[in-house]
Amino acid sequence: MPTNKPEAQREAQPEAQPEAKRGAQPAAAPRAKPAARKKPQVTPSPERRRELLDTAAEVFAAQGYNATTVRKIADAAGMLAGSLYYHFDSKESMLDEILSAFLTELWDGYDAVLAADLGPRETIEALVTESFREIDRHRAAVAIYQKESRTLSAQPRFHYLSDSQVKFEKAWLGTLERGVAAQVFRADLDIRLTYRFVRDTVWVAASWYRPGGQHSPDEIARQYLSMVLDGIALRPT
Amino acid sequence: MPTNKPEAQREAQPEAQPEAKRGAQPAAAPRAKPAARKKPQVTPSPERRRELLDTAAEVFAAQGYNATTVRKIADAAGMLAGSLYYHFDSKESMLDEILSAFLTELWDGYDAVLAADLGPRETIEALVTESFREIDRHRAAVAIYQKESRTLSAQPRFHYLSDSQVKFEKAWLGTLERGVAAQVFRADLDIRLTYRFVRDTVWVAASWYRPGGQHSPDEIARQYLSMVLDGIALRPT
DNA sequence: CCACTTCCCTAACAAGTGTTTGGTAGGTTA
DNA sequence: TAACCTACCAAACACTTGTTAGGGAAGTGG
Numbered sequence: 001m002p003t004n005k006p007e008a009q010r011e012a013q014p015e016a017q018p019e020a021k022r023g024a025q026p027a028a029a030p031r032a033k034p035a036a037r038k039k040p041q042v043t044p045s046p047e048r049r050r051e052l053l054d055t056a057a058e059v060f061a062a063q064g065y066n067a068t069t070v071r072k073i074a075d076a077a078g079m080l081a082g083s084l085y086y087h088f089d090s091k092e093s094m095l096d097e098i099l100s101a102f103l104t105e106l107w108d109g110y111d112a113v114l115a116a117d118l119g120p121r122e123t124i125e126a127l128v129t130e131s132f133r134e135i136d137r138h139r140a141a142v143a144i145y146q147k148e149s150r151t152l153s154a155q156p157r158f159h160y161l162s163d164s165q166v167k168f169e170k171a172w173l174g175t176l177e178r179g180v181a182a183q184v185f186r187a188d189l190d191i192r193l194t195y196r197f198v199r200d201t202v203w204v205a206a207s208w209y210r211p212g213g214q215h216s217p218d219e220i221a222r223q224y225l226s227m228v229l230d231g232i233a234l235r236p237t
Numbered sequence: 238m239p240t241n242k243p244e245a246q247r248e249a250q251p252e253a254q255p256e257a258k259r260g261a262q263p264a265a266a267p268r269a270k271p272a273a274r275k276k277p278q279v280t281p282s283p284e285r286r287r288e289l290l291d292t293a294a295e296v297f298a299a300q301g302y303n304a305t306t307v308r309k310i311a312d313a314a315g316m317l318a319g320s321l322y323y324h325f326d327s328k329e330s331m332l333d334e335i336l337s338a339f340l341t342e343l344w345d346g347y348d349a350v351l352a353a354d355l356g357p358r359e360t361i362e363a364l365v366t367e368s369f370r371e372i373d374r375h376r377a378a379v380a381i382y383q384k385e386s387r388t389l390s391a392q393p394r395f396h397y398l399s400d401s402q403v404k405f406e407k408a409w410l411g412t413l414e415r416g417v418a419a420q421v422f423r424a425d426l427d428i429r430l431t432y433r434f435v436r437d438t439v440w441v442a443a444s445w446y447r448p449g450g451q452h453s454p455d456e457i458a459r460q461y462l463s464m465v466l467d468g469i470a471l472r473p474t
Numbered sequence: 475c476c477a478c479t480t481c482c483c484t485a486a487c488a489a490g491t492g493t494t495t496g497g498t499a500g501g502t503t504a
Numbered sequence: 505t506a507a508c509c510t511a512c513c514a515a516a517c518a519c520t521t522g523t524t525a526g527g528g529a530a531g532t533g534g
Contacts, residue, residue, distance in 0.1 A: 043479085043480080044480080044481080045480080045481090048480095048481085062388075063388060064301065064303060064384075064385075064388060066301055066303040066304040067303040067388065069520080069521065069522080070521085070522060070523085071520095071521085071522095079481090079482065079483085080482075080483060080484080081521095081522080081523085082482085082483070082484080082485090082523075082524075082525095083481075083482050083483070085522090085523065085524075086480085086481060086482070087481090089523095090522075090523080091522065091523090092522095121470070147301075147384060148301075150444070151299075151300060151301060151304070183471055184470065184471060185469050185470060185471055186469055186470070186471050187471075189460055189463065189464065189469065190452065190460060193452070193457065193460055193461075194464065194469055196442075196445060197438060197461065197464055197469075198469070200437065200438060200441040200442075200444075201434060201437060201438050204437040204441050205433075205437075207387070207437075208433060215427065215430070220430065223426055223427060223430055224430075224434065226426065227426065227431065227434055227465070227468070228464070228468060228469060229468045229469060229470040230467075230468040230470060231464070231465060231466045231467040231468035232422050232423055232426065232431055232434075232435070232465060232466060233358070233421065233422060233423070233466040233467060234420055234421060234422055234423050234424075280509090280510080281510080281511080282510080282511090285510095285511080306490080306491070306492080307491085307492060307493085308490090308491090308492095316511090316512065316513085317512080317513060317514080318492080318493085319493075319494075319495090319512090319513075319514080319515090320511075320512050320513065322492090322493065322494075323510085323511060323512070324511090326493095327492075327493080328492065328493090329492095
């Protein structure tokens with residue numbers, strides 16, 4: 001089982017990297033780190049953290065991670081920028097926690113589907129339905145993931161995004177291949193193109209989906225599946 | 238050590254500024270503008286501008302607009318940050334020029350298709366094919382558009398993005414509706430869902446498409462159309 | 475009453491940001 | 505030769521950024 005969950009990264013960085021060449025880091029890292037991570041003696045309540053993470057996720061999703069300043073997050077939460085650092089130790093940690101919490105839940109659902117050992121078509125149907133349910137529950141996190149995952153996965157801290165993506169591809173592509181072999185899916189299509197097609201059609205929905213709309217996640221999944229499986233063209237009967 | 242540092246700027250902030258209320262402006266606009274627009278007497282060559290815009294678009298697409306500093310663009314172009322301002326009057330202008338140039342070309346193609354007055358199915362096919370060609374030629378601009386258009390269109394300067402999007406929706410949705418009326422497309426689907434489905438499947442391709450891959454834009458368009466129109470499920474014959 | 479904890483604020487720091495100003499090397503024209 | 509133009513560099517400026525110290529109000533337990 002590949003790892004999909006970074007759990008918590010409270011271990012100290014082994015060593016300050018020797019600063020490869022160009023010191024141009026994407027963000028700011030002002031104070032010199034004294035090699036030993038600070039260990040705050042305080043214990044913020046997990047419920048408050050969840051609350052703050054939710055509003056942070058909302059702002060990240062709306063404005064983009066880089067365009068979001070900690071002052072904006074604090075504003076949305078009704079407090080001042082510095083106060084956030086009582087609960088989190090950096091802006092990046094917030095992002096990290098938002099994304100890893102989402103991925104953990106996502107894989108709980110996916111793993112259950114995959115363990116059910118359904119046929120190829122039924123597996124695809126279940127995966128798509130599960131995906132739309134996740135979008136319904138974590139739309140902010142999904143939107144952030146969509147926008148930032150490519151650039152983030154270069155950073156070591158967010159390497160679990162790549163891991164997840166690999167596992168993701170394995171599950172979907174494998175199912176599609178099984179379906180082609182079982183003559184359930186068409187064999188005349190480039191399978192990787194098909195994979196990207198299905199994957200993208202599902203997840204971009206997070207960019208326009210708003211919970212409480214006229215369609216439930218399951219209804220959207222049903223229609224999407226109908227389009228993907230049978231096409232939008234009317235067939236002569 | 239980074240490229241070139243201003244080294245010393247021992248300018249302590251004099252005093253706590255009046256600081257209206259929440260001075261948090263979205264971006265930087267340092268100098269006070271004296272109400273009269275500056276008119277540079279210089280005339281940079283258009284070819285050089287195009288060159289620089291191309292590299293800027295590449296960096297924007299790779300890192301995201303906000304995460305891209307003008308110093309990074311200058312780096313990629315082999316010059317210093319300030320030198321860019323000989324050719325452009327702001328970072329935002331570069332973005333603007335990149336996006337509007339792309340949209341202009343896109344609509345040249347779309348308008349030609351729409352003027353041809355084809356049937357609904359043929360119109361969709363032509364629009365999709367045209368779209369993949371545009372992705373092939375402007376993949377950086379398309380990627381930027383995908384990532385930033387939603388947030389940008391709030392700014393007055395980029396209002397033309399919204400205009401374009403409205404026109405876009407009108408063309409595609411109208412064609413789909415014509416198709417349903419003509420019994421070419423299925424009538425049992427939510428038409429707006431179908432629209433978003435088709436639109437998204439096409440344009441997200443810009444996030445993974447790389448020119449010079451194993452499939453030509455036309456070939457990708459052909460397979461995408463086959464999936465969208467007929468579905469990926471194998472039909473019993 | 476005091477000690478302790480939780481949660482926030484005030485105020486700053488240092489690095490990074492987009493942008494401007496003044497200069498200048500090299501080419502072209504007269 | 506001088507005048508002129510293009511395209512860049514060097515250095516700074518003003519403001520924003522993530523982050524940190526120190527402090528204090530409110531609540532809880534003894």
